[in-house]
Amino acid sequence: MSQTVKELHDQRSKLWKASIASHEKYINPRDGLFKDEFLEERKCPVCDKTEYLSIFTKEGGQYVKCSNCSMVFLNPVFTDEALTDYYKNNHSVQSELVEDGDPFYENLYQLGLDTIETKNLQGSILDLGCSSGTFLDLAKNRNWETNGIELNVQEFNMAQKKNHHVYNDLLENIKFEKKFDAITLWDVFEHIKNGGFYLNMMKDLLAKSGVIFMQIPSSDSLAAKVLQEKCNMFDGLEHVNLYGVSTIKWLAERCGLDVLDIKTVISEIGVLNNYLNYEDPYSGNTDNKTEIPNLINANELNEKLMGYKIQVLLGEM
Numbered sequence: 001m002s003q004t005v006k007e008l009h010d011q012r013s014k015l016w017k018a019s020i021a022s023h024e025k026y027i028n029p030r031d032g033l034f035k036d037e038f039l040e041e042r043k044c045p046v047c048d049k050t051e052y053l054s055i056f057t058k059e060g061g062q063y064v065k066c067s068n069c070s071m072v073f074l075n076p077v078f079t080d081e082a083l084t085d086y087y088k089n090n091h092s093v094q095s096e097l098v099e100d101g102d103p104f105y106e107n108l109y110q111l112g113l114d115t116i117e118t119k120n121l122q123g124s125i126l127d128l129g130c131s132s133g134t135f136l137d138l139a140k141n142r143n144w145e146t147n148g149i150e151l152n153v154q155e156f157n158m159a160q161k162k163n164h165h166v167y168n169d170l171l172e173n174i175k176f177e178k179k180f181d182a183i184t185l186w187d188v189f190e191h192i193k194n195g196g197f198y199l200n201m202m203k204d205l206l207a208k209s210g211v212i213f214m215q216i217p218s219s220d221s222l223a224a225k226v227l228q229e230k231c232n233m234f235d236g237l238e239h240v241n242l243y244g245v246s247t248i249k250w251l252a253e254r255c256g257l258d259v260l261d262i263k264t265v266i267s268e269i270g271v272l273n274n275y276l277n278y279e280d281p282y283s284g285n286t287d288n289k290t291e292i293p294n295l296i297n298a299n300e301l302n303e304k305l306m307g308y309k310i311q312v313l314l315g316e317m
């Protein structure tokens with residue numbers, strides 16, 4: 001078992017390094033930050049206010065916290081043009097991580113489907129950023145009619161071969177002929193600069209009593225708060241918006257959406273144990289188990305909504 005964890009961590013570490021290496025051409029070597037030509041300043045993506053606290057820099061990017069609503073976001077952030085260039089030239093890391101049959105992801109996907117099905121049993125589902133269609137496979141097994149959007153051509157082809165109805169274009173460019181009972185975003189929403197704009201667009205695509213489900217990394221998680229800039233949630237470039245429990249609710253309400261369900265998943269206790277033992281948190285070491293389990297308990301952590309990722313279900317008010 002520990003070997004498997006170690007392997008997973010080694011694989012993640014390799015992909016993390018490759019992803020960070022691709023930042024280099026955008027960075028000014030004099031200050032280690034991204035060059036101005038790729039950047040733009042912005043307002044808080046949740047409350048539109050312009051006052052914020054700089055919290056830390058990470059791999060070229062500057063993270064700030066909104067003084068009004070506590071939203072954590074990159075500011076300045078890559079312009080749309082620079083982001084498009086970046087994604088075109090860098091293979092997505094997440095897609096290599098999520099492999100068919102990985103029980104870790106499969107459990108999270110099934111949990112998401114369970115949550116969706118408490119409100120809406122079957123129908124049509126649209127998965128935004130569906131990658132090679134691993135989540136859609138599971139949805140299909142549960143009798144959903146499966147649709148996806150994937151920009152990466154290779155992954156788009158894979159999903160299409162599995163007989164899902166897949167689009168290879170941006171959401172705003174697609175003319176849909178139908179509405180959806182559920183729209184899902186797995187580790188995608190944190191990549192979107194203007195979350196409110198996208199939420200409104202998705203809301204318009206929902207059938208009657210349709211729902212939006214998303215999994216996002218949580219800036220309110222214990223791991224993020226303890227590790228801060230050492231936490232891999234903060235990559236400096238791709239994760240432009242890091243919502244917490246209150247800020248995702250705030251944004252949803254602004255868009256006329258009700259929070260039907262919210263929970264957190266993934267404790268990251270192993271990573272925290274390593275860090276609290278003065279080791280590299282992402283070393284994959286699992287020997288530090290005995291140090292702090294009485295202080296941090298995975299169930300309690302998630303009951304307090306301080307797990308690493310938020311799974312939230314939204315529906316029209």
Ligand SMILES: [Zn+2]
Binds near residue numbers: 048067
């Ligand atoms: Zn704000």
